[in-house]
Amino acid sequence: MVAGICAGAVAAAVLASGAADGGTRDHTVRVDGRFAPPAGGTAPAAVTYDEKLVPAGSRIEVRQHVAGNGATTVELRVTGMKPGHTYGVHVHRAPCGADPAAAGGHYQHRPSTDPADANPENEVWLDFTADARGAGRASARHDWGFRRGEASSVILHDEPGNAGTRAACFTVPFAGTG
Template identity: 60%
Template sequence: MVAGMLAGAVAAAVFAAGGGLVGGDEAPCYRQRVGARFAPPTAFIPSSAITYDQKLVPAGSSIEVEQRGGPGDMAVTVRVKGMEPGHAYGAHVHRKPCGADPAAAGGHYQHREDPVQPSEDPAYVNPENEVWLDFTAGPDGSGGATARHGWEFRAGGAGSVVLHREQGGAGDRAACFTVPFSPVG
């Protein structure tokens, strides 16, 4: 049983790199996919996916995040299973890794950083400048979203995907998944 719990709690990662066409020129392509099962911050076997609200994100529910693209071009996809059916979740890429305290992940990753933090200016807090992955869980508790941008993450600038209790710019944090995001170029 412990081995099964450990296998479910540890993130699985698939990294692939290879040649491809980006913008008509021969350029390297990048793809990364990581996944994990959510556990409370006090779980005996820690997970890179932490639930702060087990009604909305039950322990044992799962998340997968994929990042792909090439220089100056990026897509991020989130897929979840086991969520509260019919609930509309906000989901965003945040600057730091998850922690036991929901605030540990810091603020939203911003392509153009707001000089005033915490950021509340709509010129910076919007789906064009941030990675918004809002979704509504289906009847079976699964859901997902993809955000595409003509830019890529700065090295060390993005560290997690946070699931919020409501869609839109921000709100209370229901769960967090630490993701090793990186520039795609």
Template identity: 65%
Template structure:
């Protein structure tokens, strides 16, 4: 609640899962789907407005520090996964702290009131080696907000997500592999067959 206005929002999701047993937000598509439809892969776009964890109307986008991510700031994340497993993730934000550089990564678990609930970064090759925490093995979407608090970023990898292991995007107070968690957005990421 900000100045008497409810800022929580339910995320809008646009999905186009047409990949048969290979891709899909729910683990696959209708087995009766025609081959040309299945060959398209997985496409998803979702957006929401950030709200504090205790907002009257909850949101899929949670702000943990309104200095960096004010309530009411907007976020959109899109994913497209080709039939060969190559995955692109796109991020757009509006209304965050102007001129600030954010670190943004795909995380393993959904957002919750506790910033730590989103777990660690999603890694293509799981490792405890700190050298594996890099933009090639993880999805990094770092950006610097413009004068009006807008920003965008994208990342592309030749690999796809494993089923149930990529569930959110976390905004950090610093770019790279540092900084406290200042915002989180739960995402219906699709997964790739053979990685379940």
């Protein structure tokens, strides 16, 4: 993670590599930031709604790698979380806001209103348990990528699985593949 970023600040990098003959290219998006509470009705890119679970100043890094064939890997690293707590983490459709509901619902590869389709095969789930120092990490790989403009944030929920109160949100400029 990038040292020296002030509270609520975000650093982003997009890296690309690929064939010189114009073939399909791999690309990586990496974004990191520090959580801060919403202020004055606005939210930083990394916003905490529950400072007991996601303290102000705690850090997050999200990395998305899209292979030339469209397969996508999303990796999460956090520090400063509540030690021993298990978080549910999912990619959501909209950017973060001062209101926890602003990020919308989970991004789904096959959009559905059927609760059975809210699962780790159809969504990006990055659940983790913070270690004794408050650090955690998770990754998810899928043979599919995000539709352009339809995946915009990562929500940390207060419990693992498909439900839970939104404890924090991090806006991520995910790369779309279609």
